[in-house]
Amino acid sequence: MSYSQLDDVILKLTDEVTVKVLNILLDQREIFDEDIVNILNEGITEENIDPDSSEEENVIRIALKEVRKSLYKLNERSLARYRRVRDKETGYFVYYWSPIWERIRDLIVSRRKQTIKKLKQRLDYEQRNLLYVCEEGHTPVTFSDAFEFGFLCTVCGQELAQKENAETISVLQNKISELEKILKTGLEEIEGIEERMEKTTNS
Numbered sequence: 001m002s003y004s005q006l007d008d009v010i011l012k013l014t015d016e017v018t019v020k021v022l023n024i025l026l027d028q029r030e031i032f033d034e035d036i037v038n039i040l041n042e043g044i045t046e047e048n049i050d051p052d053s054s055e056e057e058n059v060i061r062i063a064l065k066e067v068r069k070s071l072y073k074l075n076e077r078s079l080a081r082y083r084r085v086r087d088k089e090t091g092y093f094v095y096y097w098s099p100i101w102e103r104i105r106d107l108i109v110s111r112r113k114q115t116i117k118k119l120k121q122r123l124d125y126e127q128r129n130l131l132y133v134c135e136e137g138h139t140p141v142t143f144s145d146a147f148e149f150g151f152l153c154t155v156c157g158q159e160l161a162q163k164e165n166a167e168t169i170s171v172l173q174n175k176i177s178e179l180e181k182i183l184k185t186g187l188e189e190i191e192g193i194e195e196r197m198e199k200t201t202n203s
């Protein structure tokens with residue numbers, strides 16, 4: 001299962017492997033790092049490669065290293081936490097990982113809101129300022145700038161005319177309402193996962 005909202009937001013911050021690792025984490029309450037590797041390599045290990053072959057060993061080993069790197073990245077961003085337990089038999093520490101829901105939710109919300117805010121600022125600008133532009137479409141300017149330049153383009157010297165921005169405004173308005181909808185469904189999606197996890201914990 002993959003969470004559309006996350007892929008989109010997290011990919012901007014990190015790499016594809018980390019997104020995959022986070023998606024696996026989200027399906028578990030807590031998971032041993034080597035189990036993440038097994039899930040990631042499910043397709044690969046089922047291939048009939050000689051188990052004694054060092055090549056296959058290398059593939060798995062690199063993946064474990066990569067998965068750990070991804071987990072540390074997520075931990076640095078406070079998106080995942082670990083619990084360290086000493087293995088009684090080997091004496092080594094083993095790490096159990098889990099996602100930090102509040103932080104993941106906050107991240108999605110803040111990123112989306114940031115984008116929406118920028119679009120709204122742009123819309124406000126478009127609505128407040130009638131822009132003037134030459135026939136070639138060189139840098140559009142506000143009325144006061146156009147006035148200052150004697151209604152002549154500073155690039156090509158052609159006459160400046162009022163720019164039709166109704167289309168830009170409607171594109172921006174559509175984009176904003178689309179993102180607001182996405183933000184809402186994304187939050188519902190995350191809340192759904194949280195509830196499911198709580199049920200698993202309580203049962």
Ligand SMILES: [Zn+2]
Nearest residue numbers: 134138153156
């Ligand atoms: Zn021009």
